[in-house]
Amino acid sequence: MFYLIGLGIYGWKGLSVEGLNACKNADSMFIETYTNIIQKEYIIDLEKTINKKIRELSRDDVETKSEELFIDKSKKSDVCLLVGGDPLTATTHIELLRLCKEKGIKFKVVHAASIYNSVCETGLHVYKFGKSCSIPFPEPHYNPTSFFDIIEQNQKIEAHTIVFLDIKKDQDKYMxxxxxxxxxxxxxxxxxxxxxxxxxxxxxARLGSPDQVIRYGSVKELLNFDFGKNPHILIVPKMGKIEEEYAKELYS
Structure with a gap:
């Protein structure tokens, strides 16, 4: 059986009891670390907790080699793939379930908290979020701006925008x-x-961690604020009165 398991928003302590039990009973363990930052020490800590080695997978491993690496193994044994956040939020991992269905392999998705519900700690209402977007690192001959169009569109309909900031793990670059x-x-x-x-x-910064930082203020104020280590995300809000009161009182 193939298990697709969410770890929650930081480290692995957001792993559900169901997910932890699946890990303890699994024959093979894998983790992908390209859609979310998962520090090595957390992986080592989880290995000690479940008494199993966990193999780290790259984007290429998951997107082009999944059948040979772990999907086909799921025919005769229990295999777990761990994913930061919720395993089906803003990822292409649904393709893995399609592969299982095609091959007659049983599968189970174990959900966890994701950034999309955890950002409500800011005081913003979940139903007021519009489409999210991502800002990539500008490169020669590649400098898109379509993400800004999404922010503008959300402003027009009075919706908040979660703005993800680029991660290039292979280059150790984090916006x-x-x-x-x-x-x-x-x-x-x-x-x-x-x-x-x-x-x-x-x-x-580092939402869900013991040293998380949430800061509300003007662009000018936040440009000079030290958020510490990554991961970082931005929210461009379109606030109602109550939301603004919460943000000011808690995080300014």
Whole structure:
């Protein structure tokens, strides 16, 4: 049987009892670390807890070699693939379930908390979030701006935007909140759009960890704020009165 298991939003302590039991009883354990940052020490700690080795997989392993590496093994043994957050939120892992169905392999998804519900700790209402977007690192001959269009569209319908910041694990590059804000400022200036130094935003670092940081303030204020180590994300909100009161009281 194939188990697709969410770890929750930080480390592995968000793993459900069901997920932990599946790990303890599994014959083979895998973890992908390209969609979320999962520190090596947390993987080692989980290995000690379940008394099993966990093999780390790259994007290429999961997207092009999944059948030979772990799907086919699931025909005759129990195999677990661990994923940060919820295993089916903003990922292409649904393709793994399609492969199992095609091959007649039983599968089970074990869900966990994801960034999409955990951001409500900011005081924002979950039903007011619109489409999310991601800011990639600008590269020569590749400098998209379509993510800014999504933010503008959400503003028009009075919806909040979760803005994910680029992760290039193979290059050890992790976009910071200040880098993301500067990219948004430059695009807004070119487009003569709403986003400026006085726009209110929310910056989040290491959500769910013991040293998480949530900060609400103007772009200018957050540009100079030290959020510490990654992962970082941004929220460009369109707040109601009650939401703004919560954010100000708790995080400014």
């Amino acid at each position: 910071t909140i200040s880098e993301g804000l500067n990219i948004l400022l430059n695009i807004s200036k070119e487009k003569k759009s709403f986003f400026n130094d006085n726009t209110k935003v929310i910056g989040i």
